[in-house]
Amino acid sequence: MTTENNLAVVDWESHKPPTDLIFDDGEPLESNRHRIAMNILIRSLQQAWADRNDYFTGGNMFIYYSSTQVRNRDFRGPDFFAVLNVDGNNSRQGWVVWEENGRYPDVIVELMSPSTAAIDKGIKKNLYEQTFHTSDYFVYDPFDPNSLQGWHLDDNQQYQSLTPNERSWLWCRRLGLWLGTWEGTIDRETAVWLRFYDVAGNLVLLPEEAAVAQAEAAIAREEEANARAERLAAKLRELGENPDVL
Numbered sequence: 001m002t003t004e005n006n007l008a009v010v011d012w013e014s015h016k017p018p019t020d021l022i023f024d025d026g027e028p029l030e031s032n033r034h035r036i037a038m039n040i041l042i043r044s045l046q047q048a049w050a051d052r053n054d055y056f057t058g059g060n061m062f063i064y065y066s067s068t069q070v071r072n073r074d075f076r077g078p079d080f081f082a083v084l085n086v087d088g089n090n091s092r093q094g095w096v097v098w099e100e101n102g103r104y105p106d107v108i109v110e111l112m113s114p115s116t117a118a119i120d121k122g123i124k125k126n127l128y129e130q131t132f133h134t135s136d137y138f139v140y141d142p143f144d145p146n147s148l149q150g151w152h153l154d155d156n157q158q159y160q161s162l163t164p165n166e167r168s169w170l171w172c173r174r175l176g177l178w179l180g181t182w183e184g185t186i187d188r189e190t191a192v193w194l195r196f197y198d199v200a201g202n203l204v205l206l207p208e209e210a211a212v213a214q215a216e217a218a219i220a221r222e223e224e225a226n227a228r229a230e231r232l233a234a235k236l237r238e239l240g241e242n243p244d245v246l
Helices: 002-014 032-048 067-072 123-132 207-238
Strands: 055-058 080-084 107-111 136-141 144-153 159-161 170-172 177-186 189-197
Touching (some): 032 080, 032 107, 032 177, 032 207, 107 123, 123 136, 136 170, 144 170, 144 177
Antiparallel strands (some): 055 080, 136 144, 144 159, 170 177, 177 189
């Protein structure tokens, strides 16, 4: 497999790359929960890095890396992936390696199910390690809160299992974020979701969660300002002053 993949990379570098690419095979995600789980990762990373445009994140999008793959119609579409140090303003239907200066995803997350777990931890893991050289790879089943596993590419270009911290979170070096579970309701579905956490352990919010938090913070600031004003008025009354005429 390694030799074939290496030849595939040379193939697109040496010959005219294929142009008849398919970006939708019509296959849905495993379940609605898988769809929500994918969107949580994409949208929360976009929220965390809202002031940056030097990365691209997507999910359930085909990654094309060789013309041999195209001929074999060997579609690969990670549920979540992120590529760093690229132009995030470009519109993309999929990730086409030979159109991206040979860049592969830096981080991949596959959302497993009982029918895909063996592939996600076998064939795909080998592909991401040996051909993509993806730095950080994680798998998680949205229906199994204890299924999170992850690997980091070592100096020998081999995956080493990540050790969870005391909260059972795994550190993603390339993103500088933790991956861990969080129980709650999103898009009207209650589950134990895979979420990002920052270095300090704070949950990386979705855009709508950030909007609510900002509104609540604004209300709290207004209430605190009103409380301070009332305390000042009370103090002035104690001193025999009428704060209403000042």
